[in-house]
Amino acid sequence: MSEPNTREITYLEAVREALTQEMRRDPSVFLLGEDIGVYGGAFGVTRGMLEEFGPERVRDTPISEAAIAGAATGAALMGMRPVMEIMFMDFITIAMNQLVNQAAKIRFMFGGKASIPMVIRTPAGSGTGAAAQHCQSLEAWFINVPGIKVVAPATPYDAKGLLIAAIRDNNPVLFMEHKLLYRTKGPVPEELYSIPLGQAVVRREGRDATVLAYSVMVPRALEAAEQLSREGIELEVIDLRSLKPLDQATIVASVSKTGRVLIVHEAPRTGGFGGELAAVIAESEAFDYLDAPIRRLAGRDIPIPYNRTLERAAVPQVEDIVAAARALAQEGR
Amino acid sequence: MTEFVPHPILDPAVIPRGSQQLLRELPKERLAWMLQKMCEIRYFEEKAEELYVRGLVHGTMHLSIGQEASSVGSIAALRPDDLIIHHHRGHGHTIAKGADLKRMMAEFLGKECGYCRGRGGSMHIADIPGGNLGATGVVGSGIPTAVGIALALQMRRSPQVLLAFFGDGAVNLGEFHEALNMAAIWKLPVVFICENNQYGMSGPAKVMCAVQPLSVRAIAYNMPGQTVDGNDVLAVYQVTQAAVERARRGEGPAFIENYTYRWRGHSKSDRNVYRTQAEIDEWKQRCPIARFKQLLIEAHVLTPEEVETIDAQAKMAIERAAEEALVCPEPSPENLEAEVYAP
Ligand SMILES: Cc1ncc(C[n+]2csc(CCOP(=O)(O)OP(=O)(O)O)c2C)c(N)n1
Numbered sequence: 001m002s003e004p005n006t007r008e009i010t011y012l013e014a015v016r017e018a019l020t021q022e023m024r025r026d027p028s029v030f031l032l033g034e035d036i037g038v039y040g041g042a043f044g045v046t047r048g049m050l051e052e053f054g055p056e057r058v059r060d061t062p063i064s065e066a067a068i069a070g071a072a073t074g075a076a077l078m079g080m081r082p083v084m085e086i087m088f089m090d091f092i093t094i095a096m097n098q099l100v101n102q103a104a105k106i107r108f109m110f111g112g113k114a115s116i117p118m119v120i121r122t123p124a125g126s127g128t129g130a131a132a133q134h135c136q137s138l139e140a141w142f143i144n145v146p147g148i149k150v151v152a153p154a155t156p157y158d159a160k161g162l163l164i165a166a167i168r169d170n171n172p173v174l175f176m177e178h179k180l181l182y183r184t185k186g187p188v189p190e191e192l193y194s195i196p197l198g199q200a201v202v203r204r205e206g207r208d209a210t211v212l213a214y215s216v217m218v219p220r221a222l223e224a225a226e227q228l229s230r231e232g233i234e235l236e237v238i239d240l241r242s243l244k245p246l247d248q249a250t251i252v253a254s255v256s257k258t259g260r261v262l263i264v265h266e267a268p269r270t271g272g273f274g275g276e277l278a279a280v281i282a283e284s285e286a287f288d289y290l291d292a293p294i295r296r297l298a299g300r301d302i303p304i305p306y307n308r309t310l311e312r313a314a315v316p317q318v319e320d321i322v323a324a325a326r327a328l329a330q331e332g333r
Numbered sequence: 334m335t336e337f338v339p340h341p342i343l344d345p346a347v348i349p350r351g352s353q354q355l356l357r358e359l360p361k362e363r364l365a366w367m368l369q370k371m372c373e374i375r376y377f378e379e380k381a382e383e384l385y386v387r388g389l390v391h392g393t394m395h396l397s398i399g400q401e402a403s404s405v406g407s408i409a410a411l412r413p414d415d416l417i418i419h420h421h422r423g424h425g426h427t428i429a430k431g432a433d434l435k436r437m438m439a440e441f442l443g444k445e446c447g448y449c450r451g452r453g454g455s456m457h458i459a460d461i462p463g464g465n466l467g468a469t470g471v472v473g474s475g476i477p478t479a480v481g482i483a484l485a486l487q488m489r490r491s492p493q494v495l496l497a498f499f500g501d502g503a504v505n506l507g508e509f510h511e512a513l514n515m516a517a518i519w520k521l522p523v524v525f526i527c528e529n530n531q532y533g534m535s536g537p538a539k540v541m542c543a544v545q546p547l548s549v550r551a552i553a554y555n556m557p558g559q560t561v562d563g564n565d566v567l568a569v570y571q572v573t574q575a576a577v578e579r580a581r582r583g584e585g586p587a588f589i590e591n592y593t594y595r596w597r598g599h600s601k602s603d604r605n606v607y608r609t610q611a612e613i614d615e616w617k618q619r620c621p622i623a624r625f626k627q628l629l630i631e632a633h634v635l636t637p638e639e640v641e642t643i644d645a646q647a648k649m650a651i652e653r654a655a656e657e658a659l660v661c662p663e664p665s666p667e668n669l670e671a672e673v674y675a676p
Contacts, residue, residue, distance in 0.1 A: 034533070034534065034536065035533070035534040035535045035536060037535075038535060038606055038607045039534060039535035039606065039607055040606075042534065042602075060535075060536055061536075062502070062505035062533075062536065062541040062542070063472050063473070063502040063503065063505050063506060063533055063536070063541075064505045064506060064507070065506075066506075066507050067507075090471065091471060091472075093471075094471075094506065094507075094508075128392070128393075129390075129391035129392025129393065129443075129454065130392060130393060130456075130470075131392065131452075131453060131454045131456060131457060131470065132452075132453070132457070133456075133457075133469065133470040133471050134456075134470060300669065300670060301670055301673065302669045302670055302672070302673050303452075303673070305451070305452045305664075305669065306392055306443050306449075306451060306452055306453055306454030306457070307391075307443035307444075307451035307452070307454075307663065307664050308391040308443060309663060309664070309666055310443075310451065310452070310664055310666050310669065311391075312666075313666035313669075314666075314669070
C-alpha cells in the first residue's frame with residue numbers, strides 16, 4: 001500500500017472518512033443515532049460531521065432504539081440510504097423487532113419488490129471496564145437471520161472500504177466496530193474505495209495451522225503468530241472481515257493446506273459463530289486434510305465482568321491464542 | 334437557559350405543604366439524616382472522581398453531583414422495608430437507601446468485598462437484602478422490571494412500595510410507555526421517579542421530548558403526575574410521600590418528575606460541548622445541599638455548628654470507606670461459569 005495518497009489514520013477516523021465521503025457523494029445517505037451531532041458520538045466517530053452536513057443529515061435522536069431502527073428501515077424502503085448508529089451493541093436488543101422482523105424480511109416477504117439499503121453501525125466488545133450490559137458481541141444472532149449481512153473489520157483500511165461497500169449495498173448490513181480498535185492506526189487511501197463483502201484476507205501465511213479470526217481477535221492472532229514463529233511454529237492467520245456472506249473458499253483452501261484450524265472469537269463459545277465455521281469446514285473437502293480436531297477458542301460462557309482481571313479472563317487474550325495454537329500445532333505429531 | 338416552571342398539579346392529593354411547615358412537622362433527627370445522606374453522596378462522588386483521576390478505576394462512572402435532593406428526598410419518603418430499582422446514575426439512591434459505604438466503594442473499585450463482588454461496578458450497584466434491587470445500565474430497562482416487582486408485591490398482599498428511578502432520557506423508550514400503562518391498569522404499588530437533570534448524554538430533554546413538562550405524560554396513563562423542584566429536598570419528600578402512601582393504599586402508581594441538574598459531564602469522556610459553562614455555573618448556585626443547610630439553620634432546626642459536624646462526619650465516613658475499600662482483595666477469575674445460573 002504505497003500509493004501516494006495513503007496515510008496512517010485511526011480505525012475511528014477511517015469510519016468517519018467513509019461516512020463523510022459517501023455523504024458528499026450521495027445525498028440519500030444520512031446518519032441517525034443518539035448523541036451523534038454536537039456530542040460527536042459516544043466514541044467520537046461522527047465528531048465534526050454535524051458542522052459539515054447539518055442536523056437534517058446528522059440526525060440526533062431521542063433514546064429510542066426501536067424507533068431509530070424503524071425510521072432507518074422505513075427511510076430505506078423509500079430509497080434513502082440511512083446509516084443508523086446503536087451506541088453500544090448491547091442496546092441493539094431494543095431494536096431487534098424492527099431489524100429482524102421488518103428490515104431483514106421485507107425484500108423476500110414482499111416478493112422482491114422492495115429493498116432495504118441501510119447500515120447499522122455499532123461498537124461491540126469488551127475491554128473498557130463497562131461490564132455486562134455494555135460489552136457484548138451479538139453477531140451470531142444476526143448471522144442466523146436471513147436478510148441481514150454482517151461485517152466486522154479489523155483494520156482502518158477495511159473499516160473504510162467495507163463501510164463504503166455496506167452503504168452501497170442494497171440490503172441491511174450490520175457493521176460491527178470494536179471499541180478497542182478505534183484508536184489503532186493503519187494505512188488508508190484518501191480516495192473512495194470499496195471492499196466487496198464476502199472476501200476474507202490472509203493476513204499472514206503459515207504452514208502449521210490456520211487461525212480464523214475477525215475484529216479485535218485479528219491483531220491478537222497476529223501477535224500470537226509472531227510469538228509462535230520464534231518457536232518455529234508458523235500460523236496462517238485469516239481475517240474473515242465479512243461474516244455473512246462468508247468467504248468459504250479462502251477458509252477451505254487454507255485449512256486444506258495446514259490441516260489444522262483454530263477458530264477464535266470474543267463472543268461466548270456456546271452458540272457462537274465459531275460453531276458455524278467449524279461446521280463449514282467439517283462439511284467441506286478440507287475435512288479430509290484435517291490432522292487434528294477443529295479447535296475453538298472463544299469468550300467464556302459468562303456475562304462480561306466489571307473487574308479488570310475478570311474482564312480480561314472472560315475473552316481470548318494473546319497468551320490464550322498462543323497456548324491454544326501451540327497445542328494444536330503439536331497435537332498428534 | 335431553562336427555568337424551573339412549577340407544573341399545575343394533576344392530583345390535589347399531592348400538593349406540597351411548603352417547606353416551613355414540614356420543618357416543624359418532621360423530627361430533627363430525620364432532617365439531620367437527610368442532610369447527612371446528601372453530604373455522603375456528594376463526598377462519595379467527589380472521592381470516586383478523585384480515585385478515577387488517580388487511575389485506580391477501570392471503567393466508567395456517572396456522577397449525580399447536584400442531584401442529591403432528588404435521591405434523598407424520594408427515598409426519605411419510604412419505610413425501611415420499601416424497595417427501589419434504579420439506573421446507571423445510581424450512587425445517590427444507593428447511599429440514601431442505606432448502603433454500606435465501604436462495600437459501595439469496593440464495588441466501584443471492582444473488589445471482592447463490593448456489593449456485587451466486583452462483577453457489576455459503579456453502574457450496577459445492587460443491595461438486594463437492603464431493598465435496592467439494582468441499577469441497570471441500559472436506559473429505561475428498569476422500568477418494566479419495576480412493573481414485575483410491584484406485581485409480586487401486589488400478588489403477595491405486601492404493604493411494601495417500590496420507587497423506580499430513571500432519567501429524562503428514559504421516557505422516550507417504548508418500554509417506559511408499556512410499563513406505565515401496565516402498572517396503571519393493574520393499580521400496582523410503584524411510584525415512577527424521573528430524575529430530569531435536563532440532558533441525556535447530550536440530548537436536551539426540552540428538545541427530545543415532544544411534551545413539557547414530562548409529568549404531563551402521566552395523563553395518558555391515568556395516574557397522578559407532578560413536576561417538583563428536584564433541588565428542594567423537602568418538596569421532593571412531600572410529593573413522593575403522598576404518592577407512596579397512595580400506592581400503599583392500593584390506589585395505584587404515580588409519576589413524579591424531579592427537575593434538577595447534572596453538574597458533571599455525562600460520564601468520564603464528556604467534553605460538555607452541548608451546554609454553556611454559564612448554565613452549569615448558574616445551576617451550581619442552586620446547590621441542593623447548600624440550600625438545605627441554609628434552610629435548616631434559618632429555621633433554627635440545626636445550629637451552624639451542628640450542620641458543620643454532619644458535613645465533616647460525612648466526609649470522614651467517605652474517607653474511611655475509601656481507605657478500607659482500597660485494601661480489599663481482588664476477585665478471582667476462576668470458575669465464574671458456576672455463578673451464571675442459580676442452582
Ligand atoms: C438503551 C440505551 N441507549 C443508550 C444508552 C447510552 N446512554 C447511557 S446513559 C444515556 C443518557 C441517559 O440520559 P437520562 O436517561 O436522562 O439519564 P442521565 O444519564 O441524564 O441521568 C445514554 C444515551 C444506554 N445506556 N441505553
